[in-house]
Amino acid sequence: xxxxxxxxxxxxxxxxxxxxxxxxxxxxxxxxxxxxxxxxxxxxxxxxxxxxxxxxxxxxxxxxxxxxxxxxxxxxxxxxxxxxxxxxxxxxxxxxxxxxxxxxxxxxxxxxxxxxxxxxxxxxxxxxxxxxxxxxxxxxxxxxxxxxxxxxxxxxxxxxxxxxxxxxxxxxxxxxxxxxxxxxxxxxxxxxxxxxxxxxxxxxxxxxxxxxxxxx
Numbered sequence: 771x772x773x774x775x776x777x778x779x780x781x782x783x784x785x786x787x788x789x790x791x792x793x794x795x796x797x798x799x800x801x802x803x804x805x806x807x808x809x810x811x812x813x814x815x816x817x818x819x820x821x822x823x824x825x826x827x828x829x830x831x832x833x834x835x836x837x838x839x840x841x842x843x844x845x846x847x848x849x850x851x852x853x854x855x856x857x858x859x860x861x862x863x864x865x866x867x868x869x870x871x872x873x874x875x876x877x878x879x880x881x882x883x884x885x886x887x888x889x890x891x892x893x894x895x896x897x898x899x900x901x902x903x904x905x906x907x908x909x910x911x912x913x914x915x916x917x918x919x920x921x922x923x924x925x926x927x928x929x930x931x932x933x934x935x936x937x938x939x940x941x942x943x944x945x946x947x948x949x950x951x952x953x954x955x956x957x958x959x960x961x962x963x964x965x966x967x968x969x970x971x972x973x974x975x976x977x978x979x980x981x982x983x984x985x986x
Contacts, residue, residue: 774875776934776951777823784819788812822954825875828979830946834916836985837879837966838945839976841958843868848972853961856886856912856921862968864983865959866976868952876924876949876958877979882915887937911937911949917986921961924952946979 773781795808831838847865868874888910907926912919924933935950937943952958966984970976976983 771827772825773820774823774825774951776953777820780953781816781820781823784816788816822870822874824873826873828977830979831982832945833982833985834881834945836969837917837920837960837962837983838877839866839970839978839981839983840879840922840949840960841866841868841874841876841976841978842872843957843976845970845972845974845976846957847959848968848970850964851961853921856910857919857961860964861921861961862964862966862984863959863961864968864970865957867957870954873978874952874954874956875978876922876951877946878913878943878949879922879945879960879983880913880915880917880920881945882913882920882943884911884913884937884939884941884943885919886910886912887935887939889933889935907933909933909935909937909950911935913943917966917984918963920963921959922949923959923961924950925957925959926952927954927956 792809792812795805843866845864846867847863849863851861851863853859853861890908890910909924911922924935926933932953933950937949960983962984966986968984969982
């Protein structure tokens with residue numbers, strides 16, 4: 771298991787703070803039972819932080835005419851919508867909610883050209899709230915692909931405080947290439963053409979880079 775580069779600074783900071791806390795508590799001569807409890811809780815917390823930034827080994831699914839899950843998580847929305855900002859047409863929205871226990875690397879669902887990549891400031895509604903798609907801090911990445919124009923949207927949740935996006939306008943990208951990373955709970959929306967065949971269902975668990983979401 772590898773650690774994602776976006777986790778290095780957080781892991782070092784947490785490790786330093788926990789070390790200082792435990793050293794300080796040892797200096798003030800607390801009861802050994804308290805010291806051991808704090809140490810064990812600190813070790814567990816550090817493990818959770820490291821676990822969050824993991825990149826597991828995977829065999830990626832590749833198909834030029836299929837959309838692959840851009841993130842790990844649970845499908846919480848499959849519905850027909852009108853997307854007014856980028857696609858400006860009727861399309862189908864598929865949303866994947868990532869809990870803090872999911873892998874939080876985001877990947878391009880299909881190869882293509884990035885047309886636009888924009889960051890939007892916003893509020894901190896829970897990522898499973900339908901309004902989070904348009905109200906929360908988010909990034910919008912529109913692509914031209916073999917399946918038509920699609921829009922991917924990274925959405926910060928109530929806990930997430932930083933969205934990292936690697937998408938740059940006017941660049942070609944590969945399927946399953948890293949799109950970005952969202953820290954500590956979040957969601958990814960896809961807005962896709964209505965003529966694509968949906969291959970997932972509501973509440974289904976999906977794996978980024980592996981689960982086929984839709985195909986021609």
